[in-house]
Amino acid sequence: MSETLLSVRDLSVEFSTYGRTNKVLHNVSLDVPAHSQVALVGESGSGKTVTMKAIMGLLREPPARITSGRILYDGADLLTMPAAERLKLRGTAMSMVFQDPMSSLNPVFTIGDQMGTILKYADKRLGRGRGRSERMARVHEVLEQVRMRDPERVTQSYPIQLSGGMRQRILIAMALLSEPKLLIADEPGTALDVTTQAQILKLLKDLVEARGLALLMITHNLGVVRETSNHVYVMNKGVVVEQGPTSQIFDAPKDDYTRGLIAAVPRLTGGMRFGQAEVTR
Amino acid sequence: MAEFETVPIEPMRLSNSYQNWYRFSRNPTAVIGAVIVIISILAAILAPYITPYPEHVGAVVNFRARHLPPSGEYWFGTDNVGRDIFTRVIFGARISLLLALVVLGTAVPVGTVLGLLAGYFGGWTETIIMRLTDIALAIPPLVMALAVAAVLSPDLINSMLAIAALWWTWHTRLIYSITRQLRGQEFVEAAETLGASKFHILFREILPNCVSAIAVKTSLDCGFVILVGASLSFLGLGIQPPTPDLGTMVSQGSAFLPDFWWESILPGFAILFIALGFNLLGDGLRDLFDVQEVR
Amino acid sequence: MEFLLFLGRRVLWSILVLVGLSIVIFAIARGMPGDPARLALGPRATQEQVADLNSKLGLDRPLYEQYGLFVAGLARGDLGRSLLTERPVNDDIRDTFAATFELVLATITIAFVIGVPLGVAAARWKDRWPDNAVRLVAIISAVTPSFFLALLLQILAGYVLHILPTTGRLPPNMAFSPDITGLITMDSILHWRWDVFGEALRYLLLPSIALAAATMGQIARITRASMIDVASQDYIEAARAFGVPERLRVFKYMLRPAFVPPLTISGLEFASLIGNAFVVELVFAWPGMAAYGVRTILQKDLNAVMGVVIVSGVFFVIVNLLIDLLVGFVDPRVRIRGRR
Numbered sequence: 047m048s049e050t051l052l053s054v055r056d057l058s059v060e061f062s063t064y065g066r067t068n069k070v071l072h073n074v075s076l077d078v079p080a081h082s083q084v085a086l087v088g089e090s091g092s093g094k095t096v097t098m099k100a101i102m103g104l105l106r107e108p109p110a111r112i113t114s115g116r117i118l119y120d121g122a123d124l125l126t127m128p129a130a131e132r133l134k135l136r137g138t139a140m141s142m143v144f145q146d147p148m149s150s151l152n153p154v155f156t157i158g159d160q161m162g163t164i165l166k167y168a169d170k171r172l173g174r175g176r177g178r179s180e181r182m183a184r185v186h187e188v189l190e191q192v193r194m195r196d197p198e199r200v201t202q203s204y205p206i207q208l209s210g211g212m213r214q215r216i217l218i219a220m221a222l223l224s225e226p227k228l229l230i231a232d233e234p235g236t237a238l239d240v241t242t243q244a245q246i247l248k249l250l251k252d253l254v255e256a257r258g259l260a261l262l263m264i265t266h267n268l269g270v271v272r273e274t275s276n277h278v279y280v281m282n283k284g285v286v287v288e289q290g291p292t293s294q295i296f297d298a299p300k301d302d303y304t305r306g307l308i309a310a311v312p313r314l315t316g317g318m319r320f321g322q323a324e325v326t327r
Numbered sequence: 328m329a330e331f332e333t334v335p336i337e338p339m340r341l342s343n344s345y346q347n348w349y350r351f352s353r354n355p356t357a358v359i360g361a362v363i364v365i366i367s368i369l370a371a372i373l374a375p376y377i378t379p380y381p382e383h384v385g386a387v388v389n390f391r392a393r394h395l396p397p398s399g400e401y402w403f404g405t406d407n408v409g410r411d412i413f414t415r416v417i418f419g420a421r422i423s424l425l426l427a428l429v430v431l432g433t434a435v436p437v438g439t440v441l442g443l444l445a446g447y448f449g450g451w452t453e454t455i456i457m458r459l460t461d462i463a464l465a466i467p468p469l470v471m472a473l474a475v476a477a478v479l480s481p482d483l484i485n486s487m488l489a490i491a492a493l494w495w496t497w498h499t500r501l502i503y504s505i506t507r508q509l510r511g512q513e514f515v516e517a518a519e520t521l522g523a524s525k526f527h528i529l530f531r532e533i534l535p536n537c538v539s540a541i542a543v544k545t546s547l548d549c550g551f552v553i554l555v556g557a558s559l560s561f562l563g564l565g566i567q568p569p570t571p572d573l574g575t576m577v578s579q580g581s582a583f584l585p586d587f588w589w590e591s592i593l594p595g596f597a598i599l600f601i602a603l604g605f606n607l608l609g610d611g612l613r614d615l616f617d618v619q620e621v622r
Numbered sequence: 623m624e625f626l627l628f629l630g631r632r633v634l635w636s637i638l639v640l641v642g643l644s645i646v647i648f649a650i651a652r653g654m655p656g657d658p659a660r661l662a663l664g665p666r667a668t669q670e671q672v673a674d675l676n677s678k679l680g681l682d683r684p685l686y687e688q689y690g691l692f693v694a695g696l697a698r699g700d701l702g703r704s705l706l707t708e709r710p711v712n713d714d715i716r717d718t719f720a721a722t723f724e725l726v727l728a729t730i731t732i733a734f735v736i737g738v739p740l741g742v743a744a745a746r747w748k749d750r751w752p753d754n755a756v757r758l759v760a761i762i763s764a765v766t767p768s769f770f771l772a773l774l775l776q777i778l779a780g781y782v783l784h785i786l787p788t789t790g791r792l793p794p795n796m797a798f799s800p801d802i803t804g805l806i807t808m809d810s811i812l813h814w815r816w817d818v819f820g821e822a823l824r825y826l827l828l829p830s831i832a833l834a835a836a837t838m839g840q841i842a843r844i845t846r847a848s849m850i851d852v853a854s855q856d857y858i859e860a861a862r863a864f865g866v867p868e869r870l871r872v873f874k875y876m877l878r879p880a881f882v883p884p885l886t887i888s889g890l891e892f893a894s895l896i897g898n899a900f901v902v903e904l905v906f907a908w909p910g911m912a913a914y915g916v917r918t919i920l921q922k923d924l925n926a927v928m929g930v931v932i933v934s935g936v937f938f939v940i941v942n943l944l945i946d947l948l949v950g951f952v953d954p955r956v957r958i959r960g961r962r
Contacts, residue, residue, distance in 0.1 A: 151857055153954065558768065
C-alpha cells in the first residue's frame with residue numbers, strides 16, 4: 047500500500063459574485079497515492095476545475111473562499127502552511143499541465159526563454175544555484191523526454207511557429223522541469239484533434255510510469271479515463287458522487303449520475319469498449 | 328499599416344431598448360455626456376431665441392462696451408469691438424455642430440458603404456478600397472485642409488470638404504473590419520444559401536450588426552471633428568469674420584491675453600465642453616454595447 | 623530571415639502609399655478649379671503676366687507631363703520656389719524641419735514615458751481611484767484643443783507663474799546654431815554646451831506638453847485596456863502556476879504583449895499630431911515647418927504649401943513604417959504571419 051501523496055479532505059468552497067454567494071464544492075474528498083494515476087471526472091460546472099485550482103493554490107480569494115477542509119501534501123496541510131512554504135511547492139512538488147496549448151504559452155517570448163525563466167525561479171525557491179547553461183541543458187533534457195526531435199530549434203522558436211501537438215508537449219515539459227512528484231493534468235489534449243490527443247495521452251502515461259509520478263487527471267472524457275487512470279472520482283454539482291477503481295466504476299457503476307455519464311458515450315457498435323481505435327501517425 | 332480586429336459584435340436587438348436605456352442611465356459619465364450634447368444641440372438650434380444680444384452676430388460695434396469683463400449684463404464679457412461674447416459663443420457652437428453634421432453626414436455613409444463592399448466582396452474591390460484608405464490616412468486632416476485652403480480659398484465650406492474627404496477612411500476601416508468578421512458567420516451563409524441578393528445581405532444582414540459600432544464611433548467623431556474644425560479656424564481658415572466661430576474667437580482673443588482673458592478662454596472652454604460631451608457620450612455607448620473598436 | 627521579408631513587405635507598402643500620396647497631392651494642386659497663376663498674381667494681373675507665370679510654372683503642358691515633371695522634381699528634391707520667401711521651398715523646409723522634428727520627438731517621448739506607466743497603473747488598480755484619475759486625465763486631454771491647451775499653458779507658466787518661457791526655442795540673447803543634427807538639444811550636448819542644453823529644454827517643455835496631451839491620453843487608455851486584456855490571458859495564469867514572481871509577470875510577461883496596441887495606435891495618432899503641431903508652433907512661435915506652412919497658406923503660396931504637405935505625408939509614412947517594424951520586432955506573430 048503506497049503512501050498517499052495528496053489528500054483532499056472535506057473541502058468546501060464558496061464563490062461570491064455580484065452580491066450572491068454560491069457553494070461550489072461540498073465536502074469534497076479525494077486521495078492520490080504516490081505513483082498512482084487518479085482521474086477526476088465530471089461535466090463542466092461539476093467543480094472539478096475549482097478542486098484542481100484549490101489544490102494548486104490558484105484560486106483567487108476573493109471571489110472564492112475556502113470555507114472548510116484540508117489539503118494535505120505529504121502530510122502537511124497546504125491551506126494552513128505559510129505562503130512562502132506553499133510557494134516552494136509550486137512547480138517543484140506538484141506541477142500542472144495546462145489545457146489549451148494555444149493560449150497557455152506567452153506568444154511574444156521564445157520557448158527557451160519561458161522555460162528558462164520558470165526553471166530559474168523554481169531553483170531560487172528551492173535554494174539551488176544553477177547557471178544559465180546548466181538550466182538550458184535541463185530544458186533540452188526535458189524536451190527530449192517529451193519526444194521533441196530538435197530541442198535546439200524548439201527553444202529558439204516562438205509558440206506560433208510550432209504545431210498544437212508540439213505546444214502541448216512543451217506544456218508537459220514545463221511541468222516536468224523541476225521534477226515534481228505529482229502531476230495535475232487539466233483536460234490535456236482537448237484542444238487538439240483526436241489523433242494528436244491520443245499521442246499526448248500516451249506520452250503522459252509513459253512519462254508518468256517511467257518516472258513513478260503520481261498523476262491527477264481532470265477530464266470530462268470517459269475514454270481518456272479508461273486509458274489512463276486506475277482510480278476514478280466522479281463529481282457532479284460540487285459533490286463527489288462516486289469513486290472507485292476504474293474497472294469497477296465502468297463495469298458496475300453505483301450512482302445514477304455515473305451511469306448516465308457512461309451511457310452518454312457514443313458507441314460504434316454494441317459492447318463496452320472505448321477509445322481503442324488508435325491511429326498511428 | 329497594421330490592421331485591427333474587433334471583438335465579435337452582438338447583433339443589436341431593438342427590443343432591448345428599455346434594457347439599454349436602463350443600463351445607460353446607470354453610467355454617470357455617459358449621462359453627463361448625453362446631457363451636455365443635448366444642451367449644446369438645443370442651444371444651437373434655439374440660438375436666436377435664447378441669446379441676449381442676437382444682433383451681435385453681425386458687424387456691430389459698440390466701442391463704449393469694449394473689453395468688458397463678465398458681468399450680469401454680459402455673461403461672458405465683451406470682445407474688442409464691444410460684442411457680447413456669450414451670444415457669439417452660442418452662435419459659434421451652432422457653426423461647430425453644423426460642421427460636425429456636414430462632415431459626418433457625408434463621411435459616415437460613404438465610409439460605411441465602402442467598408443461593407445471591401446469587407447464582403449474581397450478581391451480587387453477590397454484591395455483597391457483599402458489601399459485608397461491607407462493613402463488617405465497618410466494625410467493628416469488638418470494638412471489636407473491647409474492644402475485645399477491654399478488652392479481654393481480659406482473658408483468654412485472648403486475646410487469642411489477637405490475634412491470630409493478624409494474622414495470617411497476611419498469609418499471604412501471600422502466597417503471593413505467588422506464585415507470581414509461577420510462574413511464567415513452562419514447567418515450570412517444562411518442568407519446566401521437562401522439566395523438573398525447581395526444588396527439584402529449587405530444592408531439587411533450585415534449592416535444592422537454594425538450599428539452599435541457606428542453609433543459609438545460617430546459620437547466620438549463629432550467631438551474630434553469639432554476639434555479639428557476649431558483648429559482650422561484658429562489658424563484663420565474657418566468662417567470669416569464677423570460671423571462668430573469658436574476657434575476664430577480664441578485666436579482673435581489671444582491677442583489680448585492675459586488681461587482680457589475671457590475673450591479667448593471662454594470660447595475655448597466652450598469648445599472643450601462640447602467635445603467633452605460627445606466624448607463621454609461615445610464612451611458611454613461603447614460601454615453599453617461592449618464594442619471594442621479603437622479610437 | 624522572416625524579419626527581412628516582413629521589412630521588405632512594409633517598405634514596399636510604404637513606397638506604394640507615397641506614390642499614391644504624390645498623385646493625390648498633384649491632383650489637388652493641379653486639378654482644382656481656379657487658375658493658380660492668377661490666384662497668385664491677384665485679379666489685377668494682366669493676361670500676359672498670367673500666361674507668363676503659367677508657362678514658368680509649367681502649367682500649360684498636358685497633365686501627365688506635369689505629373690512627370692512633378693515627380694521628377696520631387697525625386698531631385700525640388701519642390702519649386704516659394705512665392706513668399708522667394709527661395710527654393712526645399713531650402714525653406716530644410717531650415718525649418720529640424721525644429722518641428724525636435725518638437726515631435728520630445729512630444730512622442732513625453733506621450734509614451736508618461737502615458738504607458740499611467741495606463742499600467744490604471745490597469746493595476748482597476749476601478750479604484752488611480753484608475754478613475756487616469757481616466758479623467760485621459761478624457762480631458764483628449765477633448766482639449768491643442769491650441770487652447772497651448773494658450774492656457776502659456777498664461778499659466780509664462781505670465782502667472784513666470785517660470786517658463788513662452789516663445790521660441792532659445793533665449794533671444796543666446797546664439798547657437800545646431801549644425802550637426804539640427805536638434806538644439808542633441809547638438810548642444812555634442813558641443814558640450816550644457817548651458818544651451820538647459821535652456822533648450824526649458825523652451826521645449828511647454829510646446830511639447832501642449833502637443834503631447836491628446837496622444838498621451840490615448841496611449842494611457844489603450845495601454846490600460848491592453849494590460850487588462852493580457853492579464854486575463856491563460857499564459858499569465860500559467861506563469862503564476864509555475865511560480866514566476868509577480869513583478870516579472872507584470873513587467874515582462876504582461877507588458878511586452880500589451881505594448882503592441884499602444885504602439886499601433888500611436889502610428890495612427892501621428893496624423894493628428896502633425897496636424898496639431900501647426901497650431902502649437904503658431905502659439906509658441908516655434909520656428910518649425912508647420913509655422914512656415916501656416917504663413918505660406920495665408921499668402922496662398924502654392925508651392926510652399928504643397929511642399930509642407932508632401933513632407934508631412936512622407937514624415938507620416940516613415941514614422942508608421944518605423945512603428946510597424948517596431949511592432950514586428952516586439953510581437954513575433956506579426957512578423958511571421960503579418961497579423962496578430
